Amino acid sequence: MRTRFFGKALLMATASFMLAACAGNAPCPATDVQPVNGTQALLKDTTIDAGQTAAQNATTPATNPEAGPAATQPQATPSDAGQTAAFDSQALDSYRLNTPDNIPVDTLPQAKEQPAAASKQAPDPYTAFPALAAQVFAHADTLFASGLTDSASAYLERFRIIKPLWSTWESRVDSLLNMLGKSRAEKIKAFEPLVLQIQNMNRAQAAYSLVAETADSLIALAPGDSLTRWAQQQKATAYKNTLVKAKKDYASVKSLADDHAQFAEAQKKAAELQMRYRDFENELHIQALIDYIAGLAAANDSEAAKYWESHDPAEALAKIDDLIKAGKYAEAKKILNKLKASKLRKEANAKYQELANTFCNAQRKTTSQLFSKAQKQKDDAKKKKLLQDAIAPLEKCLNEYPENSQRQKVIDNKQFLEKELAK
Numbered sequence: 001m002r003t004r005f006f007g008k009a010l011l012m013a014t015a016s017f018m019l020a021a022c023a024g025n026a027p028c029p030a031t032d033v034q035p036v037n038g039t040q041a042l043l044k045d046t047t048i049d050a051g052q053t054a055a056q057n058a059t060t061p062a063t064n065p066e067a068g069p070a071a072t073q074p075q076a077t078p079s080d081a082g083q084t085a086a087f088d089s090q091a092l093d094s095y096r097l098n099t100p101d102n103i104p105v106d107t108l109p110q111a112k113e114q115p116a117a118a119s120k121q122a123p124d125p126y127t128a129f130p131a132l133a134a135q136v137f138a139h140a141d142t143l144f145a146s147g148l149t150d151s152a153s154a155y156l157e158r159f160r161i162i163k164p165l166w167s168t169w170e171s172r173v174d175s176l177l178n179m180l181g182k183s184r185a186e187k188i189k190a191f192e193p194l195v196l197q198i199q200n201m202n203r204a205q206a207a208y209s210l211v212a213e214t215a216d217s218l219i220a221l222a223p224g225d226s227l228t229r230w231a232q233q234q235k236a237t238a239y240k241n242t243l244v245k246a247k248k249d250y251a252s253v254k255s256l257a258d259d260h261a262q263f264a265e266a267q268k269k270a271a272e273l274q275m276r277y278r279d280f281e282n283e284l285h286i287q288a289l290i291d292y293i294a295g296l297a298a299a300n301d302s303e304a305a306k307y308w309e310s311h312d313p314a315e316a317l318a319k320i321d322d323l324i325k326a327g328k329y330a331e332a333k334k335i336l337n338k339l340k341a342s343k344l345r346k347e348a349n350a351k352y353q354e355l356a357n358t359f360c361n362a363q364r365k366t367t368s369q370l371f372s373k374a375q376k377q378k379d380d381a382k383k384k385k386l387l388q389d390a391i392a393p394l395e396k397c398l399n400e401y402p403e404n405s406q407r408q409k410v411i412d413n414k415q416f417l418e419k420e421l422a423k
Helices: 002-020 054-059 078-085 089-098 125-145 149-160 163-190 192-203 208-220 225-258 263-276 278-284 286-299 302-307 313-318 320-325 329-339 345-376 380-400 407-422
Strands: none
Touching (some): 125 149, 192 208, 208 225, 225 263, 225 278, 225 286, 263 286, 302 329, 313 320, 313 329, 380 407
C-alpha cells in the first residue's frame, strides 16, 4: 500500500511540474520545428536553464536558434493538467514526445490498472532506478541522433530537476527506517524473557529437546526475521552440544557390555539413551546398539556368570600367560571364554586376541617347515602330500580363531599353497 501511494504521489508531482511552464495565459515557447506527420511529434517544452525559475518559464518566451522564429503552442488549462496527471510516466512521455499537438489530451489512452498479482510484487529500488535512468539516457540519445537537440536538452533537464525530490525521498526513507528500528526494538524487548531463557539454556548446555522447544515457542510468536534466524541458530548450537554428550554416553553404555559383561545394565542404559536422545537416531543408531547388546546377552554363558559370583576372575586371568607359554592353548581358551562373562570381560578379550595370535603363529611356523620340505622333494606324489599337510595348520588357525588379527595373512598363505598344489 505504501509503495502504491508513493508511486502515485511521485506521478502527480512529476505531472504537475511538467505542466507548470504552460499554466495560465502565457504561451509556451517552441522547440525543434520539424514537419509534423502521423508518427512524429514536437516536444512541447523548451530547454530549461538550470538557473531559471518556474515563474520565468511561465512569462518569458524563448527562441529556438535551430528552428527559427518561435511558434506559439496551445495553452494548457487546469483540466489539461488534471487529465495529464492521470497518466503514468511512460504514457506522459509518449504524449509529450510522440503525439501531434492537434490531438486532444482526452483522446489519449488512459493508463491501465495494474493486475492485482503484479501490484503485490514490490519493485527492487537497487535495480528499478538504474533501469529507469538507462531508459532516460537511451531516449535522449535517440533524440540527439534524430537531430532533435533542443528536445534532447529539454528531456534531460526534466531528469535533472528530480534531484530535490530525491532529497525528499531520502528523508522519508530515514524516517521510515527510524520507525522500523523502534518497532524492532519494541519487539525484541517484548520477547526478551524467551531470548534470555534460550541464551541461559545454551550456556548451561541444556538438552537439545528443551532448547528446541523454547526456541520453537519463540518462532511461533512471529518475532521477526532477525529473531527467527537467531532462534534457529540457537537450536543448531544446542544440537551440536547435545550430540557431543550423546556420543560419550553411547560409548559408556557399549563399554558396559563389551568390557564388563554387564548386559542387563547395558540394555537398561541403552533404552534410556534412546529415549533421551530420540532426535539423534540418524547419527548414533541407538536401536542398532540395543540389538547388539541383546545379541551379546543371548550368547552369554549364564552358568559362567554365576560361577564368577563366587570365584575371583582376576586370579583365573593371571594363569593365562603360563598356559600360553606352555602351549596349553585349548585350556587357556576355555578359561578366557568363561572370563568373558565376568567383570573382566575387556581384559579377557584382549588376552584372547593374544592367545589367537600365538596359536596362529605356531601353525604358520609348522606350515613353513612343511612347505620347505615339499620344495626339496623330487617325487611329485610325496611333494603334493607335504603341501596338503602344510595347508592343514592354516585351516586349523582359521577354524579355532576365525576373528584373529592375522586372518588375512593366513588366508593369503593358504591360497599360495593351493596354487602350488594345483601345478
